[in-house]
Amino acid sequence: MTTTAHAGAVHRDRRLAAVDEFAYRLRHNVLDMGQEQGQGYVGQALGAADILATVYAEHLRFRADDPDWAGRDRFLLSTGHYAIGLYAALAEAGIVPRDELLTYGSDDSRLPMSGMSTYTPGMEISGGSLGHGLPIAVGMALGLRHQDSQARVFNFLSDGELDEGSTWEAAMSAHHHQLGNLIAMVDINALQADGPTAGVLSTEPVHDKWTACGWRTYRVDGNDTGALLGAFDEAAAGAAVRGAPAVVLCDTRVGKGVPLLETREKAHFMRIDEHEWQICRDQLTAGYDLEDAR
Secondary structure (H helix, E strand, C coil): CCHHHHHHHHHHHHHHHHHHHHHHHHHHHHHHHHHHHCEECHHHHHHHHHHHHHHHHHCCCCCCCCCCCCCCCEEEECCHHHHHHHHHHHHHCCCCCHHHHHHCCCCCCCCCCCCCCCCCCCCCCCCCCCCCHHHHHHHHHHHHHHCCCCCCEEEEEECHHHHCHHHHHHHHHHHHCCCCCEEEEEEECCEECCEEHHHHHCCCCHHHHHHHCCCEEEEEECCCHHHHHHHHHHHHHCCCCCCCCEEEEEECCCCCCCHHHHCCCCCCCEECCCCHHHHHHHHHHHHHHHHHHC
């Protein structure tokens, strides 16, 4: 291996290690918050942890001490019920104090169970009915371009959200306006409130549909941080004030990292017994240690 190639490999290994560690800590934060309520959208947050870690550890431009910095990249959580996962990421990014996570879902907390921009630093939009995030992202990306800003907009969606017509209208609008400063990601965990996504409303072939809408499209294993890093690197490399928007389709597993929860039925909104939380932490740590040893 040449010196340049070796240096590149070492750099990539360091980036991957940083993402993996971020995701591991993020998942621990999710378990800590979940225990405060004994239930919640824990499975989705665990499944999406690697996506959030890749974006926050390696791609998102922000200032932890100034969440409203005008030059920041905007991260929009279209799926408001995934807020527990985003709070965990914001804590690891230094935007929200880690000890504040234990107020999750309680009265007067800045961390409500569904994301609200008026409460939480780093939460750009309020979550609720699905299908709103991408339309807002399109408007925001267009507005930033009119302001001659180099900031990018990152929008997180779920596969269930692809049932919404507003999502596809926004996708076509992003291409029409050539919003090259917009990067979307879709958590494809094949599950939504009413059951398996394929049974509620099949969205396949989803890669072809985004491509047909004019997006630069990548589909990867959303729990493979190496694949995620490569896809987001390509998406970011092609970002521009004017050009084709990009989307990273991420196939994930609900409860990833905690075998006890990966196989749990009725996993959309999980109820977890008090004695199970430490089992979850132990399984998460054991899995991380095993991967690290390899």
